[in-house]
Amino acid sequence: MDRPAVIHKTASEWRVAPHWNAYEAQRASFSWDAVRRQLEGLPGGALNIAHEAVDRHARGARRHHPAFVFLGEQWRRDVLTYAELARLTNRFASALTALGIRRGDTLFVLSGRIPELYIAVLGGLKAGVVVSPLFSAFGPEPVATRLTLGAGRVLVTTESLYRRKVEGLRSRLPQLEQVLLVGENGAETSVSGTLDFGRFLASASDVFDTVPTRPEDPSLLHFTSGTTGTPKGAQHVHEAALMHWMTGKYALDLHPADIYWCTADPGWVTGTSYGIIAPLLHGVTSVIDEAEFDAERWYRILQEEGVSVWYTAPTAIRMLMKAGLELARARPCPQLRFIASVGEPLNPEAVWWGLDAFGLPVHDNWWQTETGGIMIANAPAFDIKPGSMGRPLPGVEAALVRRQQDGGVSFIKEPGHEGELALKKGWPSMMRGYLGEAARYRNCFSGEWYLTGDLAKRDEDGYYWFVGRSDDVIKSAGHLIGPFEVESALMEHPAVAEAGVIGKPHETLGELVKAFVSLRHGFEASEALRRDILGHARKRLGAAVAPKELDFLDSLPKTRSGKIMRRLLKARELGLPEGDTSALEQT
Ligand code: ATP
Ligand code: MG
16 A cells, blocks of 8 residues: 655644654754753762652652552552652662672562562662663573673572572572572562562661762663674663653653553663663653563553553564454554654554554654664654654764774765764763673774664655664675665565565575565465565565565564564574574564
């Protein structure tokens, strides 16, 4: 179906006036110092994320406002106000300190999305320790590798996760001194070599003076998704709070009355930066769902919780699309006013799906574990060009560059040309290092610019268009082909639910474009369908760019954070070793 290239926004559609409504003017007048003044800070120029996120509100007018609404797998509903969250995080911080855990030590958290996870992350930050939340579905090896790399001194986990993933490897983790276990369904635990989380908290003081961390002190350690290789540990600092506040305001458009739902797990940077910190900095209520994806459940949550701002990911949207529009329409969500997505390229079809399902387009935005916060975004007040990730936020300077032999870069000024996306240093949540990989970190920079490894184009209106990761770009018969463009064309075919495209070595072409697709409900793989999809792609893209080969898969290999792993499609196609699969989703 042909759709217009631009979705126009008009002020008459706004249910609340967006914070960012004059693109250039607000960028021009923006300053990080002004953001710093919005936060409270601690005496002597100290800054602590948890103080800004929790205690600032717990001592103010929003103290009885819900900070979190936790939904259990069986629909148990627990609400924590800002005041309650302050008390519980104080207890956790007091208890950690009593155990001899000190500022700068590392705390790992390995659990599903239960209240204790959030208390441990925020309480750990209050105590000045470095916090690293891990995805609970990791197997024992990836957990042990990360604990070792990060020299974790304390681990908070559940009894069952401990037994399945840590106990057997504990002897390999000599630096891990304390393990705190959350019992199943509130039961006390008594496992040798561990402490019970509940008892530990109950005995601790609920008064705690937040450690006056410096803005440059380490705060969070996040591992990248592992889409292109072994996950890297990106080190972040407390000053990142400025970025989370800024993006919560301008990219997510948070207002005090919002009910906000970020569907990402805190084991990935999105689930911490935007599933914990940014909404709390703005004093809003966040919904946290413990359960895994389920289309009906998700629509029910959006409706029953009255979610107004929803931050999710392309993979989830593709699954909702796969489940059909009827499900969405059965649950009208009149409160919902803004939908945003991150993590992978958002195909235009997915932007349009938002309009069909909710009367609201999906707003793509771009960032990385390394950037710590959203950098490029579509925001509520501005027109959307489906397929584009939007424009740089206030305080963010982006450019497209080509790397040169001598380590320098040349800048691409003309619109429409492809280059590597680069960001000028100086935004507060930039990673301060890759754990144990100093040379790799240095190689990410050229002078004042951080080089992202992603290729993009910019149009004459300043919108950025994702082309592909520099590793994934296909060179075929002299053309440079971005997989995203090809995948988006494939997604337009009514039978296609998801698509992944790779370059396969070929004698005359250099590389041949090969596609892998999974099908929507109601479609069966067949030779006729293969020809039809390839024909559709050829019509849309031209013979030089369209895939020459296409295989059907039940589903595409993805990281636990839901990203299509093209490197795995390629390795499997070529019979090569699969490399690091610690972050691979097991289906
Ligand atoms: P690894 O670095 O371990 O290979 P990863 O790059 O997937 O994994 P993340 O930091 O979680 O780890 O993801 C950031 C990357 O995700 C970006 O560099 C980009 O390639 C992709 N990405 C994120 N958002 C978008 C978006 N809106 N459009 C296109 N790509 C995106
Ligand atoms: Mg990356």
